[in-house]
Amino acid sequence: MQTKPAARRLTGIDAARGVALFGMMSTHVLPLYVAGTSDASWTALLFSxxxxxxxxxxxxxxxxxxxxxxxxxxxATLSADRSGIAVRAVIIALIGLVLGGVETNIAIILFHYGVLFLVALPFVGLRLRSLAAWAAGWLVLAPAAAYLLRPVVASAVEPASLGANPIFEHFLVPQTLAADVFLTGYYPVLQWLGFILVGLAIGRLDLRRLPVQLGLLGAGLVAAVGARLLSAWLLGPGGGLAAILRTPDGARYPLEAMLDVGLAGVDQSGSWWWLAVSAPHSGSTLDLVHVSGCAGAVIALCLVLTRHYPQALLPLSAPGAMTLTLYSLHVCVMSWADQLVPLPDPVQLLWLQVIAAVAIGILFQRFRSRGPLELLTSGAANAAREGRADARR
Incomplete structure (x- = not known):
């Protein structure tokens, strides 16, 4: 979750990571539908x-x-980098497996996150143009591949999905674990690798230059809005919504209400029109492009706002510099809170966690320290990297 500290850290990247952390916390704590209605809440509209x-x-x-x-x-330097990334990925995945054993309703991302790091290893040595081409191709083709592969996996693997967060015991059913992680689970690696490739391409830009930041902001907004508009046209005048409402799960669920909240758990089969939706967690091309565009715009805005004043977004950048620790702590807090009787007020619970995360992040920054899990992962990764470099001398 962290990069190797540089002489001048891009606090805008930390701030964007902080936005992601607090956004995920919001979707875990606050309701995604307005009480008593099928309308999406502001939390869903902003962060889902x-x-x-x-x-x-x-x-x-x-x-x-x-x-x-x-x-x-x-x-040799790239080989050493890959060794460090691989070790980092394994540790993050192990933390995800440990958290998977915690009683919680949260779909924990860390195991998939670690797998994504491993799958991305062949791409980390590519230059900007190659990465941009790979990212564009992946966003277009991976959802179509997933649409074709899901029925095959569903018929060959029983069950095809874990129905829960990955834990150590799931290695006893490797086919189901692999199917869930790469194709049928909440964060399917097949499609989500597209986000990593987009990030790799953005990271190859000169992110300290204002024209680059503004260009990224504009491109992100165009992609985000364009994907949504195209999806609306395809589903409406194009006839896509009527077609998917005739599919088994399209008829079973209140699909129109779910398009703004998320399609996780919905069997998107029976019609190629499923690829026209841009709903959260649908894994379609338009969903991936929309989310990538939103991410690019948020990152660019954070970079612009911290361009001259690195501490301008301190309540975001400080916790954003230690998200692995704070995310893990959040999962544990939610597991405890969900067992209280009566349940705590969700708004108060969210703000208590946000304030605590900001305070902890600023405290660690003032002491020029990193979070404990960040120290663990970076320390092990740096040791592996240096060991690989020494072995090649």
């Missing part, structure tokens, strides 16, 4: 699907900065 997607895009930027930024490392 977008916060976790932003988290993944920023991860890709971190990998790019870790492997040379605008000038990707080569040869």
């Amino acid at each position: 699907g977008r916060a976790s997607g932003l988290f993944a895009v920023v991860a890709g930027i971190g990998l790019a900065l870790l492997t040379g930024g605008r000038s990707p490392h080569r040869d």
